[in-house]
Amino acid sequence: MKPQRHRRHRDSPWLALEIGNSRLHWGLFRGKNLDSTWDSDHFPDSTTQQLAKCQNIQDLPSKFFPPGVSKEISKKKFPHTPIFLASVVPQQTELWQTHPHVRVITLEHIPLLNMYPTLGIDRALALCGAGKKWGFPMLVIDAGTALTFTGADTHHCLVGGAILPGLGLQFTTLNEKTGQLPQIKTPTMSLPPRFAMNTQDAIKSGIIYTLLASIKDFTTAWWQLYPKTLIVIKGGDAMLLLHLLQLQFPEIASGLIVEPNLTFWGIAEIVSLIDHPQCHYKYKK
Numbered sequence: 142m143k144p145q146r147h148r149r150h151r152d153s154p155w156l157a158l159e160i161g162n163s164r165l166h167w168g169l170f171r172g173k174n175l176d177s178t179w180d181s182d183h184f185p186d187s188t189t190q191q192l193a194k195c196q197n198i199q200d201l202p203s204k205f206f207p208p209g210v211s212k213e214i215s216k217k218k219f220p221h222t223p224i225f226l227a228s229v230v231p232q233q234t235e236l237w238q239t240h241p242h243v244r245v246i247t248l249e250h251i252p253l254l255n256m257y258p259t260l261g262i263d264r265a266l267a268l269c270g271a272g273k274k275w276g277f278p279m280l281v282i283d284a285g286t287a288l289t290f291t292g293a294d295t296h297h298c299l300v301g302g303a304i305l306p307g308l309g310l311q312f313t314t315l316n317e318k319t320g321q322l323p324q325i326k327t328p329t330m331s332l333p334p335r336f337a338m339n340t341q342d343a344i345k346s347g348i349i350y351t352l353l354a355s356i357k358d359f360t361t362a363w364w365q366l367y368p369k370t371l372i373v374i375k376g377g378d379a380m381l382l383l384h385l386l387q388l389q390f391p392e393i394a395s396g397l398i399v400e401p402n403l404t405f406w407g408i409a410e411i412v413s414l415i416d417h418p419q420c421h422y423k424y425k426k
């Protein structure tokens with residue numbers, strides 16, 4: 142990322158864009174304040190040239206923005222709005238990089254120690270965002286396309302984590318890789334019967350009870366290392382999983398906080414470090 146030529150005005154608008162494996166997550170900031178957030182579909186490969194030709198945010202297809210934001214943008218309030226991008230989908234990074242106002246955030250910008258080179262930028266940013274808000278040690282659970290656990294200790298040093306297929310992906314994989322298992326729609330807010338007597342419930346039971354058990358297992362292991370610390374959960378399935386966890390393991394659920402905007406807090410932290418590079422010294426290895 143090139144250093145900024147002009148420091149932005151304290152309250153000037155900018156966009157944070159997190160590209161996940163299922164969808165795009167947008168945050169509209171004014172200065173340090175997160176104004177609004179929304180999700181949209183991935184940009185199709187066929188429209189790369191369109192993206193590269195965009196000189197301003199208003200030139201982006203309006204389908205990327207919810208009506209309120211679209212309206213503001215169409216009033217041309219946001220010329221040259223920078224987009225700070227964090228992506229875990231390389232093809233999408235390549236597309237978005239062609240947009241003249243996109244700045245890509247990489248692990249080099251992240252003020253954490255001991256990171257390994259292939260760590261997902263979304264995991265690093267969510268951990269930074271959570272640590273900035275609640276302090277370290279911190280464990281983040283991201284219930285997205287994949288479900289990840291990512292932890293850091295008191296010294297902002299990555300402890301590590303784990304990656305497994307997320308809730309939606311587990312259902313889809315069973316449907317796609319077997320001859321006769323149906324695709325299950327998003328499960329309801331109630332626990333399925335444990336010992337099921339039909340295929341739909343058997344799939345729900347298998348996936349949900351093992352997912353909840355793995356969350357219990359990893360959080361318990363974390364609390365053995367770092368007793369009484371906060372664990373924060375985010376991602377498209379966070380609310381559902383936390384609700385089911387409350388039913389199944391209330392003592393575990395009570396130690397978890399849901400915060401959908403963790404990655405945006407992380408991006409805001411990086412943007413402020415870029416604006417005030419002198420602050421960065423305290424994070425240097």
Ligand SMILES: Nc1ncnc2c1ncn2[C@@H]1O[C@H](COP(=O)(O)OP(=O)(O)O)[C@@H](O)[C@H]1O
Nearest residue numbers: 161162163164284285286287309310376377378
């Ligand atoms: N409107 C939605 N569109 C897509 N996925 C959704 C939606 N609401 C909830 N989900 C769940 O969120 C999961 C994806 O989480 P998300 O955090 O958006 O993923 P990613 O950051 O990997 O793109 C899906 O597997 C699905 O189960």
Ligand SMILES: CC(C)(COP(=O)(O)O)[C@@H](O)C(=O)NCCC(=O)O
Nearest residue numbers: 161162229259260261285286287304
């Ligand atoms: C684990 C992930 C696929 C999660 O992505 P997501 O499900 O949120 O779209 C992503 O963080 C990633 O590609 N990580 C690289 C490998 C690693 O973190 O070790």
Ligand SMILES: [K+]
Nearest residue numbers: 161263283285
């Ligand atoms: K993610």
